[in-house]
Amino acid sequence: xxxxxxxRTSGDLLLYEIAANRFTTHLRVLCSIPSHGVxxxxxxxxxxxxxxxxxxxxCWCLSQKGMVFVMKIKIAILxxxxxxxxxxxxxxxxxxxxxxxxxxxxxxxxxKVFVGxxxxxxxxxxxxxxxxxxxxxxxxxxGSKIMEALVVYDKYLTLKEASTFVAKNDINxxxxxxxxPGVQGGGITRVNNNDLSSAYSTWINEFLDYSEQKIAEDxxxxxxxxxxxxxxxxxxxxxxxxxxxxxxxxxxxxxESNVWLVDLHYHSDAEKLASQKGYxxxxxxxxxxxxxxxx
Numbered sequence: 001x002x003x004x005x006x007x008r009t010s011g012d013l014l015l016y017e018i019a020a021n022r023f024t025t026h027l028r029v030l031c032s033i034p035s036h037g038v039x040x041x042x043x044x045x046x047x048x049x050x051x052x053x054x055x056x057x058x059c060w061c062l063s064q065k066g067m068v069f070v071m072k073i074k075i076a077i078l079x080x081x082x083x084x085x086x087x088x089x090x091x092x093x094x095x096x097x098x099x100x101x102x103x104x105x106x107x108x109x110x111x112k113v114f115v116g117x118x119x120x121x122x123x124x125x126x127x128x129x130x131x132x133x134x135x136x137x138x139x140x141x142x143g144s145k146i147m148e149a150l151v152v153y154d155k156y157l158t159l160k161e162a163s164t165f166v167a168k169n170d171i172n173x174x175x176x177x178x179x180x181p182g183v184q185g186g187g188i189t190r191v192n193n194n195d196l197s198s199a200y201s202t203w204i205n206e207f208l209d210y211s212e213q214k215i216a217e218d219x220x221x222x223x224x225x226x227x228x229x230x231x232x233x234x235x236x237x238x239x240x241x242x243x244x245x246x247x248x249x250x251x252x253x254x255x256e257s258n259v260w261l262v263d264l265h266y267h268s269d270a271e272k273l274a275s276q277k278g279y280x281x282x283x284x285x286x287x288x289x290x291x292x293x294x295x
Contacts, residue, residue, distance in 0.1 A: 150262070176188070
């Protein structure tokens with residue numbers, strides 16, 4: 001059997017010994033305790049002297065109620081944490097699905113944002129207009145802030161033309177994309193101290209060595225042979241640059257002739273998600289080749 005600690009509206013505490021299936025309805029049950037070793041008044045009068053003591057009983061009951069309260073708080077915290085994780089994962093998946101240029105790499109702790117060309121779900125013009133709006137918004141907010149951007153041309157430029165473009169706009173060039181117009185393939189080379197000529201020559205010489213080795217081994221395919229001929233004839237051209245400059249200057253580049261896109265290394269959703277998760281945002285440049293081939 002068990003003792004029920006009951007409370008009248010007057011505040012008096014009463015002890016009742018009951019079976020498991022018997023309950024009183026006109027008194028409020030504070031808690032139940034085992035009946036062994038406890039003296040109680042079977043007529044339901046207020047307890048004056050018991051083995052437990054009238055002061056210990058309410059304290060014991062409050063302790064039991066406190067344990068239940070703490071347990072409820074712990075369960076509530078766990079549920080909140082669980083729902084937060086579910087909401088975060090669902091939100092991240094929805095963001096990745098919505099924007100095909102963004103890929104979440106949980107293993108590396110990175111958010112990879114592809115810059116320079118649209119996803120399969122949007123047109124070139126739509127992507128271009130959207131990314132230029134991003135640049136303009138950032139420029140209006142922090143015009144003097146230096147950031148990186150991918151500059152993509154609407155035609156292939158000669159080394160001289162690209163060098164003139166860089167000198168005119170006082171930008172810092174980090175990478176340069178080179179290709180043979182109208183032929184698959186191409187390459188990227190790092191640029192130091194804005195020396196496009198040195199970077200171009202280094203890449204060309206390395207490619208010549210590679211092509212000559214493949215031709216000597218009779219392992220060169222048609223594309224390699226075409227590239228080899230184009231390199232010898234100086235037909236490799238430049239179609240994109242990775243640059244850094246103040247935002248207001250980057251915005252001005254959109255008005256330059258032959259510039260198709262200035263794609264800023266900035267993605268608001270990716271930056272926000274990375275901040276929440278403690279990840280890094282990695283921008284990967286994949287410039288679209290010009291749709292116009294220079295004759």
